[in-house]
Amino acid sequence: xxxxxxxxxxxxxxxxxxxxxxxxxxxxxxxxxxxxxxxxxxxxxxxxxxxxxxxxxxxxxxxxxxxxxxxxxxxxxxxxxxxxxxxxxxxxxxxxxxxxxxxxxxxxxxxxxxxxxxxxxxxxxxxxxxxxxxxxxxxxxxxxxxxxxxxxxxxxxxxxxxxxxxxx
Numbered sequence: 001x002x003x004x005x006x007x008x009x010x011x012x013x014x015x016x017x018x019x020x021x022x023x024x025x026x027x028x029x030x031x032x033x034x035x036x037x038x039x040x041x042x043x044x045x046x047x048x049x050x051x052x053x054x055x056x057x058x059x060x061x062x063x064x065x066x067x068x069x070x071x072x073x074x075x076x077x078x079x080x081x082x083x084x085x086x087x088x089x090x091x092x093x094x095x096x097x098x099x100x101x102x103x104x105x106x107x108x109x110x111x112x113x114x115x116x117x118x119x120x121x122x123x124x125x126x127x128x129x130x131x132x133x134x135x136x137x138x139x140x141x142x143x144x145x146x147x148x149x150x151x152x153x154x155x156x157x158x159x160x161x162x163x164x165x166x167x168x
Contacts, residue, residue, distance in 0.1 A: 002028070002072050002073040003072065003095055003096060003097050004068065004071065004072060004073070004074040004075070004076055004092070004095055004096035004097070005022060005026070005028070005074070005075045005076070005096065005097055005099065005163070005167070006076045006078060006092045006093075006096040006097065006098045006099065007019050007022075007075070007076065007077050007078060007099055007100075007101055008078045008082060008083055008092075008098060008099070008100050008101075008142065008145060009080065009100050009101035009102055009103075009142065010080050010102070010103070010108060010131070010134065010135055010138065011079075011080035011108070011112055012080075012103065012107075012108040012109075012111035012112040013080075013101040013102060013103045013108065013111075013151050014101050014103070014111075014151045014156060014159060015077040015078065015080075015101055016032050016034075016077045017156045018077075018101060018151070018156045018159045018160060018163070019032065019075050019076070019077035020032075020075075020077075021156050021157065021160045022075050022160045022163055022164075023074075023075035025160055025164065026075065026164070028073050028074060028075050029073060029074050029075070030074070030075050030077070031068060031074050031075070031076045031077070032077045033061065033064055033065070033068075033076060033077065033078050033079050033082065034077075034079045036064055037057070037060045037061060037064060037079075040060065040064070041060060045057065045079075048060070058081070058084075058085065061079060061081075061082055061085075061088065062085060062087060062088055062091075065078075065082065065085075065087070065088040065091040065092050066087075066091045068091070068092065069090075069091035069092050069093075069094040069095060069096070070094070070095070071095070072095055076092065076096070078092070083138060083141035083142060083144070084138070084141060089141075089144050093144075097146050097147075097167065098144065098145040098146050098147075099145060099146060099147045099148075099149060099163060099166070100142045100145040100147070100148045100149070101149055101151050101159070102142070102148055102149065102150050102151065103150065103151045103152050104152050105128040105129075105131040105132045105135065106128055107151075107152045107153070108131050108135075109126075109127065109128050109131055146166075147163075147166045149162055149163060149166070
């Protein structure tokens with residue numbers, strides 16, 4: 001049974017794009033937790049938040065984390081807030097290597113502006129200051145990872161190479 005590679009980090013740090021490429025390189029199955037939740041519920045993430053609230057989304061996320069923790073040979077891209085629940089971390093760590101992808105507030109803002117409509121926690125006035133505050137609040141949660149990789153000004157291909165070096 002091969003360990004899972006679990007990518008955690010703030011929104012816009014590259015978890016999904018890097019995760020897909022990493023799974024291809026390692027010949028593993030790729031799972032994007034947000035896309036899986038959309039399949040399970042039949043709703044886009046932003047509609048889950050709008051219709052049912054964050055609590056419903058987090059409960060779906062917790063159930064999926066528990067399920068994936070029992071599987072193997074997966075590259076898992078988590079949602080940005082998965083780390084807010086210690087239960088999620090414990091479930092994903094059960095058979096996983098946790099890797100935190102990081103980026104500066106400026107880089108994150110640049111990346112998420114392109115997909116703002118699909119980011120339910122982004123408000124119109126969301127800027128670098130708010131990102132910095134959220135990153136600081138979550139830093140202790142990210143400390144649980146096995147590796148931390150900065151994705152600023154790096155192509156996904158280079159990040160995949162860095163991750164594979166860490167895994168050796």
